[in-house]
Amino acid sequence: MAPKCVQKAILLAKLVAYGFRVLFSGANRALWAKSFALTAPATIQPIDASEVKNVVVVGAAFAGYFAARSLAATLPRDGRYRLIIIEPNSHFNFTWVLPRFCVVEGHEHKAFIPYTPDFFAQAPPGMVQWVRDRVVSVGKHSVVLRDGDEIAYEYLLIATGSTVANGLPSRVGSESRENGIAILQATQARIKAASRVVIAGGGAAGVELATDAKERYPEKSITLVHSRQSVMHRFGPELQKGAMDALRQLGVDLILGEKVDPESADGKFITLASGRQVECDCFFNCTGQKPASGLMADIAPGAIAPSGHIRVKPTLQIDDDSLPNVFVCGDVADVQAVNPNSRIAGRQAEIAADNIVLAARGKPFAYTYKPEWGDEVIKLTVGLNRSITDIWDGQAELMFTHQEADPALMCGRAWQSLGAKPFEDTGDYPR
Numbered sequence: 001m002a003p004k005c006v007q008k009a010i011l012l013a014k015l016v017a018y019g020f021r022v023l024f025s026g027a028n029r030a031l032w033a034k035s036f037a038l039t040a041p042a043t044i045q046p047i048d049a050s051e052v053k054n055v056v057v058v059g060a061a062f063a064g065y066f067a068a069r070s071l072a073a074t075l076p077r078d079g080r081y082r083l084i085i086i087e088p089n090s091h092f093n094f095t096w097v098l099p100r101f102c103v104v105e106g107h108e109h110k111a112f113i114p115y116t117p118d119f120f121a122q123a124p125p126g127m128v129q130w131v132r133d134r135v136v137s138v139g140k141h142s143v144v145l146r147d148g149d150e151i152a153y154e155y156l157l158i159a160t161g162s163t164v165a166n167g168l169p170s171r172v173g174s175e176s177r178e179n180g181i182a183i184l185q186a187t188q189a190r191i192k193a194a195s196r197v198v199i200a201g202g203g204a205a206g207v208e209l210a211t212d213a214k215e216r217y218p219e220k221s222i223t224l225v226h227s228r229q230s231v232m233h234r235f236g237p238e239l240q241k242g243a244m245d246a247l248r249q250l251g252v253d254l255i256l257g258e259k260v261d262p263e264s265a266d267g268k269f270i271t272l273a274s275g276r277q278v279e280c281d282c283f284f285n286c287t288g289q290k291p292a293s294g295l296m297a298d299i300a301p302g303a304i305a306p307s308g309h310i311r312v313k314p315t316l317q318i319d320d321d322s323l324p325n326v327f328v329c330g331d332v333a334d335v336q337a338v339n340p341n342s343r344i345a346g347r348q349a350e351i352a353a354d355n356i357v358l359a360a361r362g363k364p365f366a367y368t369y370k371p372e373w374g375d376e377v378i379k380l381t382v383g384l385n386r387s388i389t390d391i392w393d394g395q396a397e398l399m400f401t402h403q404e405a406d407p408a409l410m411c412g413r414a415w416q417s418l419g420a421k422p423f424e425d426t427g428d429y430p431r
């Protein structure tokens with residue numbers, strides 16, 4: 001086996017090659033989309049309403065919102081297609097900062113990015129329709145909303161992501177910004193008032209919450225319980241060690257190889273699977289994130305993997321030949337990612353959208369998604385001012401540590417990339 005430094009140099013070269021590959025395929029598709037836009041009529045032609053076909057996107061986060069933008073820019077502009085986006089949340093929930101805003105006060109509003117028509121600036125007027133609701137069932141040709149309305153589709157994109165039973169720090173657990181802000185503030189107050197915080201789950205959310213809480217409140221006891229012998233166990237050994245070192249340096253108590261019984265928290269103690277009791281007046285469960293695939297369970301049971309993800313073909317069509325016009329992307333799609341993330345969701349969003357546009361133009365599907373190790377590069381915060389970026393291909397690993405100056409992390413950039421001005425809230429998407 002080559003020495004470590006050679007393996008790392010090869011990894012770096014592979015990363016550069018991966019970057020070029022992703023850039024090239026993206027640029028190639030963007031060029032193709034641009035050529036469609038340039039040759040397309042600028043305005044929608046009058047057409048009989050009964051002839052208009054709907055492209056329906058369910059869920060507007062990293063997968064659905066970006067897919068919708070791509071569809072808005074490249075669907076035929078002759079009035080034959082309408083793009084309908086269905087999303088229950090009033091604002092885009094920026095998940096990346098939720099562990100941080102459970103601890104740090106005064107920035108929580110930044111986690112809720114307004115959905116804005118400016119994001120769809122390239123769509124002809126009238127093409128995009130926003131529906132603030134939740135899809136409750138999917139049929140072969142239509143979806144049904146919580147309010148009872150039924151919406152027909154020609155093409156359907158499922159981008160429902162994942163859910164957690166326990167809310168923060170992974171999901172807010174509310175559909176409105178106002179409630180979301182109140183829930184985050186209540187969580188900050190809960191940690192502030194506590195003496196002994198116990199966190200179950202040593203994945204990214206658990207590590208970020210534990211390190212932030214301990215750095216902000218060094219006098220409190222913060223305990224992280226994880227079922228394996230190392231936190232971040234699905235990642236490379238260097239990241240595992242980097243995260244463990246950071247936790248220990250800050251003074252977080254680590255209990256490894258143990259599971260928490262979440263039901264046992266009584267305000268004073270919490271019980272572990274071994275029977276051991278740990279003092280605890282504030283408990284967070286950072287385990288149990290699940291793909292939100294329930295919508296497809298009845299209509300395509302064979303496409304639901306044991307993990308709960310929806311199986312997809314490389315074209316990102318659902319893996320069910322009776323539903324050729326249904327696409328799936330983002331966290332809910334079964335691509336066996338070690339680290340499901342927004343980059344993967346975004347890449348899939350573009351590919352699924354472009355295949356839908358090809359079909360709408362009468363052409364065969366041409367684009368495929370292939371999981372790449374480079375998709376799984378991770379950035380992990382380990383305290384209020386420090387983060388680790390880790391690149392791992394299953395053999396070699398490169399790890400970098402950085403100083404973080406902004407307590408709100410990447411919020412400003414996220415707002416801008418979603419077409420919103422930081423941090424001006426323009427309210428709900430106009431309907």
Ligand SMILES: Cc1cc2nc3c(=O)[nH]c(=O)nc-3n(C[C@H](O)[C@H](O)[C@H](O)COP(=O)(O)OP(=O)(O)OC[C@H]3O[C@@H](n4cnc5c(N)ncnc54)[C@H](O)[C@@H]3O)c2cc1C
Pocket residue numbers: 058059060061062063064086087088089093095096097098099133134135136159160161162163169170171204205292295329330331332340341342343345379
């Ligand atoms: C705490 C935390 C930190 C993270 N940090 C990072 C990071 O630093 N970098 C990174 O790249 N990734 C990070 N991720 C991962 C990233 O957030 C996810 O990979 C990404 O959100 C997946 O996007 P998605 O659109 O597939 O799903 P989701 O973000 O889960 O969004 C799904 C959307 O679908 C909507 N929806 C669900 N069901 C329905 C329905 N029935 N009808 C209509 N709409 C519905 C939801 O309201 C939601 O808006 C983090 C995740 C967490 C939890």
